[in-house]
Amino acid sequence: MSPLVALFVRDVRLAVRVGGGGGIGVLFFLIVVTLTPFAIGPDLALLGRIGPAILWLGALLASLLTLDRLLAADHEDGSLDLILMAETPLELAVAAKALAHWMTTGLPLVAATPLLGLFLNLDAAASAAVALTLLAGTPALTFIGLIGAALSVALRRGGLLLAVLVLPLTVPVLIFGVAASNAAIVGPLPFGTPFTILCALTLTSLVVGTFAAAAALRHGME
Amino acid sequence: MRLEASDLTCIRGGREIFAGLSFSVDPGEILLVTGRNGAGKSSLLRMIAGLVRIAAGRLVLRGGDPERTVAEQAHYLGHWDALKPSLSVAENLAFWVHYLGGVGPVGQALETVGLDALADLPAAYLSAGQRRRLSIARLVAIQRPVWLLDEPTSALDRQAQEDLARLMQRHLANGGLILAATHGPIGVDGARQLRLGSAA
Numbered sequence: 001m002s003p004l005v006a007l008f009v010r011d012v013r014l015a016v017r018v019g020g021g022g023g024i025g026v027l028f029f030l031i032v033v034t035l036t037p038f039a040i041g042p043d044l045a046l047l048g049r050i051g052p053a054i055l056w057l058g059a060l061l062a063s064l065l066t067l068d069r070l071l072a073a074d075h076e077d078g079s080l081d082l083i084l085m086a087e088t089p090l091e092l093a094v095a096a097k098a099l100a101h102w103m104t105t106g107l108p109l110v111a112a113t114p115l116l117g118l119f120l121n122l123d124a125a126a127s128a129a130v131a132l133t134l135l136a137g138t139p140a141l142t143f144i145g146l147i148g149a150a151l152s153v154a155l156r157r158g159g160l161l162l163a164v165l166v167l168p169l170t171v172p173v174l175i176f177g178v179a180a181s182n183a184a185i186v187g188p189l190p191f192g193t194p195f196t197i198l199c200a201l202t203l204t205s206l207v208v209g210t211f212a213a214a215a216a217l218r219h220g221m222e
Numbered sequence: 223m224r225l226e227a228s229d230l231t232c233i234r235g236g237r238e239i240f241a242g243l244s245f246s247v248d249p250g251e252i253l254l255v256t257g258r259n260g261a262g263k264s265s266l267l268r269m270i271a272g273l274v275r276i277a278a279g280r281l282v283l284r285g286g287d288p289e290r291t292v293a294e295q296a297h298y299l300g301h302w303d304a305l306k307p308s309l310s311v312a313e314n315l316a317f318w319v320h321y322l323g324g325v326g327p328v329g330q331a332l333e334t335v336g337l338d339a340l341a342d343l344p345a346a347y348l349s350a351g352q353r354r355r356l357s358i359a360r361l362v363a364i365q366r367p368v369w370l371l372d373e374p375t376s377a378l379d380r381q382a383q384e385d386l387a388r389l390m391q392r393h394l395a396n397g398g399l400i401l402a403a404t405h406g407p408i409g410v411d412g413a414r415q416l417r418l419g420s421a422a
């Protein structure tokens with residue numbers, strides 16, 4: 001088994017096993033979306049209009065929930081030391097970890113979206129559109145969050161600092177994700193325009209996030 | 223292969239821990255790093271492991287692989303064991319074997335440290351001594367010439383300490399180098415000492 005595959009499989013295993021935090025993101029997402037109709041009241045038209053925004057906000061916050069443990073856990077038990085002493089470049093290692101995080105946190109959010117769209121008075125086509133934008137945009141949330149995770153790696157409760165650092169950077173992803181969803185549901189913008197920009201944001205974050213996170217880790221190791 | 227350090231200086235947290243440190247370790251030799259708490263024993267080992275920046279000075283592994291850094295040819299056994307509690311003993315070791323490029327079969331390494339009966343036990347249930355032995359299994363399963371051991375005998379009972387001494391002797395007999403930070407005897411004869419914090 002190649003080193004990166006081994007790291008990816010290990011992280012997926014850790015997330016899926018008890019205490020690994022694999023289901024927490026989806027659970028949080030579920031809670032946020034379930035509570036929204038109660039908070040807003042029985043205004044179905046309003047719910048349908050802000051439905052994509054609520055789903056995107058829920059996905060954003062749910063993605064951030066387990067990000068602070070992504071690198072801090074390895075730092076605390078000495079695994080990061082050994083990862084730094086391996087021949088595999090640190091950039092590839094953090095990318096593999098981020099990919100494992102996305103598959104165990106972001107991808108379940110995408111899968112849960114069609115069901116949760118029902119709570120927000122979205123029809124099947126609308127839910128599918130939101131799910132597609134989430135599929136394209138949640139990797140960006142993970143990889144941008146990776147930067148914050150790397151910067152706050154040595155802090156015990158780095159979660160809040162991570163959120164403060166990362167949320168401003170995720171705003172473009174949020175804007176274009178919701179814009180693409182709304183374009184698919186009500187127009188008048190063609191779906192392709194904001195969607196391709198969303199994909200571009202994701203692709204950029206895959207690269208920038210990886211290199212920035214690795215540089216932050218090296219700097220933080222003193 | 224020979225580890226040569228010249229004029230090493232370490233600065234951590236704005237404080238100078240040690241400066242102008244020079245030493246060398248020949249193949250088959252073990253160097254004991256001793257000194258008071260805070261003298262810089264762990265910092266020195268972490269510096270050689272590439273985990274602490276070398277503020278000044280040079281570190282070279284003569285005769286080693288020119289394509290790899292010193293850290294990539296060294297094992298570091300620190301205060302933390304790099305074990306994931308929800309993975310089993312065998313899964314933990316197998317991961318490091320795959321990640322750090324070892325080829326040794328995991329079962330054999332576990333047998334060497336006496337953990338083969340616990341191979342499927344989640345690492346959360348291991349005692350401190352067993353965790354330390356699992357870390358030592360990593361050194362057995364993956365071949366790297368330089369061993370950097372930070373107080374390796376802590377948490378080990380008498381039997382395990384003797385086993386570790388035997389493993390270290392075997393490593394030295396195969397031409398490996400060991401640097402061990404320790405407060406007490408480590409069970410290997412003829413070890414040179416590098417005392418930190420005594421001279422200026």
